[in-house]
Amino acid sequence: MVRLSILLTALMLLSGLHMTAQPVPGRDENIPFLVTFGSKSETAWGDDDFCQIIFFSIPKEVSTPVYLRVFDADVSGLNDEQKGDWNSKMFYGIYGGKGACSNEDAQKSNMKGKYDSGTLLATKTFGVDAATDNKWYTFGPFNPSEGELLPEFGGNVFKFICEGTSGDDGNMYRLFLSSSPTSNVAVEGAFAFYFKYKFRLHDNNQEVSHIYPYIDKRVVAIKQANFDWDNDGVIRIVSVAKNGESMAVSGDNVWAESRHTVSEAEKNTSFDIQMIKNKKTVIRNNNVVMYLQNQFGELMPFYSVPIGGIPKYKYSIGVKPKTSK
Ligand SMILES: [Ca+2]
Numbered sequence: 001m002v003r004l005s006i007l008l009t010a011l012m013l014l015s016g017l018h019m020t021a022q023p024v025p026g027r028d029e030n031i032p033f034l035v036t037f038g039s040k041s042e043t044a045w046g047d048d049d050f051c052q053i054i055f056f057s058i059p060k061e062v063s064t065p066v067y068l069r070v071f072d073a074d075v076s077g078l079n080d081e082q083k084g085d086w087n088s089k090m091f092y093g094i095y096g097g098k099g100a101c102s103n104e105d106a107q108k109s110n111m112k113g114k115y116d117s118g119t120l121l122a123t124k125t126f127g128v129d130a131a132t133d134n135k136w137y138t139f140g141p142f143n144p145s146e147g148e149l150l151p152e153f154g155g156n157v158f159k160f161i162c163e164g165t166s167g168d169d170g171n172m173y174r175l176f177l178s179s180s181p182t183s184n185v186a187v188e189g190a191f192a193f194y195f196k197y198k199f200r201l202h203d204n205n206q207e208v209s210h211i212y213p214y215i216d217k218r219v220v221a222i223k224q225a226n227f228d229w230d231n232d233g234v235i236r237i238v239s240v241a242k243n244g245e246s247m248a249v250s251g252d253n254v255w256a257e258s259r260h261t262v263s264e265a266e267k268n269t270s271f272d273i274q275m276i277k278n279k280k281t282v283i284r285n286n287n288v289v290m291y292l293q294n295q296f297g298e299l300m301p302f303y304s305v306p307i308g309g310i311p312k313y314k315y316s317i318g319v320k321p322k323t324s325k
């Protein structure tokens with residue numbers, strides 16, 4: 001219940017952010033693709049467990065149908081990462097109803113238990129498919145009331161799962177929650193969130209990618225974990241009180257972890273976690289995984305838009321950090 005009121009306060013800050021909240025990866029994240037590999041892949045290619053879970057929240061006032069659109073749903077042709085022959089299959093599922101998000105297994109970093117909780121509303125499996133290569137595929141329509149009504153997460157919540165069920169190739173894709181089946185039209189007030197994120201970094205080492213976890217008032221420290229970063233540059237935190245605090249960066253096929261304290265001034269703000277690529281070496285096709293935990297060991301959601309806006313370092317706070325309890 002504590003968590004509920006905290007999130008409600010946070011989510012009120014999201015109102016007004018209509019047009020930027022619908023794509024995943026989010027516009028401000030500057031991440032080119034989400035990634036899921038086939039179930040027989042080597043984890044050294046950048047996916048630790050071959051499954052990705054993304055949640056979408058729709059304000060309960062919205063009663064018109066919504067659609068979940070997937071760009072490049074196939075595993076072949078353009079965008080995807082081929083190993084040998086194209087032989088991978090991807091299960092896509094959209095879930096609603098009781099437990100879709102509230103089941104704790106759906107909010108964890110592994111695929112144990114009922115991570116696929118809730119009611120399966122739509123599903124399709126893709127492999128080699130020229131019809132969806134480099135194009136949008138549309139799931140739906142869904143009635144928003146088919147989601148799981150969770151006021152603490154901002155309304156009716158749907159769960160999207162992309163799971164590799166065979167093969168060893170990499171699936172690159174993007175998502176858009178739309179009010180139209182044929183184009184990307186934002187659903188007023190909706191947004192996406194995720195507890196573990198698997199994605200592709202840009203090849204161009206001048207690009208900087210971001211994620212935006214929200215630091216609620218209970219958080220006194222975070223532990224970040226990332227996988228298979230291939231030592232591709234630096235990861236740093238910018239917040240109202242941190243001017244680029246470094247996070248641990250993983251090498252090939254391993255996890256790295258680091259702990260970061262949270263000051264009073266950082267509570268109820270977002271962190272801007274910046275991923276700055278290696279400027280000396282061009283590392284291409286770099287697929288990575290990241291999640292964050294609070295001091296209770298709970299995974300912290302990242303939001304497709306930074307709640308409260310992108311944080312700016314304030315010199316007056318940073319040089320005199322207030323201590324947390
Ligand atoms: Ca293959």
Ligand SMILES: [Ca+2]
Nearest residue numbers: 076077078133
């Ligand atoms: Ca493709």
Ligand SMILES: [Ca+2]
Nearest residue numbers: 046228286287
């Ligand atoms: Ca990698």
